[in-house]
Every structure is written in structure tokens, then in C-alpha cells.
Amino acid sequence: EAIIPILYVAIFSTLIAFLIQTVAQKYTSSTHTAIILSLESVFGGVLSLIFLKEPFTIRFLIGCITIFLSIITTETKWSFLKRSNGNLSKL
Incomplete structure (x- = not known):
């Protein structure tokens, strides 16, 4: 059955x-692919909020922020925050 x-x-x-x-x-x-695949859980969570009316919790928010920070760290190594000749570097 x-x-x-x-x-x-x-x-x-x-x-x-x-x-x-x-x-x-x-x-x-490969960079775009890695970012999109890394955000798969965020997409799933947001779609569950929209379509399944799941509750928005602090745990969900912390998870999304953690994923975003991980992606930024992996892809940029925070190089956009380093100083260059006394000025902040541009993205």
C-alpha cells in the first residue's frame, strides 16, 4: 500500500x-552555489513561517543570524572591516 x-x-x-x-x-x-546551499535551512524556515504558519521564535532568529554570520565569515573573512591607509576598505 x-x-x-x-x-x-x-x-x-x-x-x-x-x-x-x-x-x-x-x-x-562555486561561490554563489555555496551561498545558496548554505542558506537552504533559512529558506526552509522562512517558507515554513509563510506557508505553514509556524511560530517565529527567538531560537529561529538566532539560528538565522548564526547562519548568516557563518556565511559572511566564510566568504569574506571579514576583510571589508580591515583598515587600509587609515580608511575603511570598500566592499
């Missing part, structure tokens, strides 16, 4: 999603 739902999930939620992701990664830079 459960074989049809299992096949549906296996084909549409897994196989097709990974195929689309692989094809899309060919047409974007």
Missing part, C-alpha cells in the same frame, strides 16, 4: 531535485 507514496517521494523529491540542482550548478559560480 505504501509503495506508491514512497516511489513518488523518491522520484520527485529526491531524484528530480538533485538533477535540477546539478544542472543549475553548471551555470553559476
Whole structure:
């Protein structure tokens, strides 16, 4: 009885999603791909707030901020905050 739902999930939620992701990664830079994939949990959380009416909690906010700070640290090493000749560097 459960074989049809299992096949549906296996084909549409897994196989097709990974195929689309692989094809899309060919047409974007590795940096953009890393940022988008790192934000996957944030996208899921925001969409659950919108569509599933999940409650917005301080734990959710802290998680999102932590993910954003991790991405900024990984991608920029906070180099935009370093001083250059007495002036703040531009992005």
C-alpha cells in the first residue's frame, strides 16, 4: 500500500531535485552555489513561517543570524572591516 507514496517521494523529491540542482550548478559560480546551499535551512524556515504558519521564535532568529554570520565569515573573512591607509576598505 505504501509503495506508491514512497516511489513518488523518491522520484520527485529526491531524484528530480538533485538533477535540477546539478544542472543549475553548471551555470553559476562555486561561490554563489555555496551561498545558496548554505542558506537552504533559512529558506526552509522562512517558507515554513509563510506557508505553514509556524511560530517565529527567538531560537529561529538566532539560528538565522548564526547562519548568516557563518556565511559572511566564510566568504569574506571579514576583510571589508580591515583598515587600509587609515580608511575603511570598500566592499
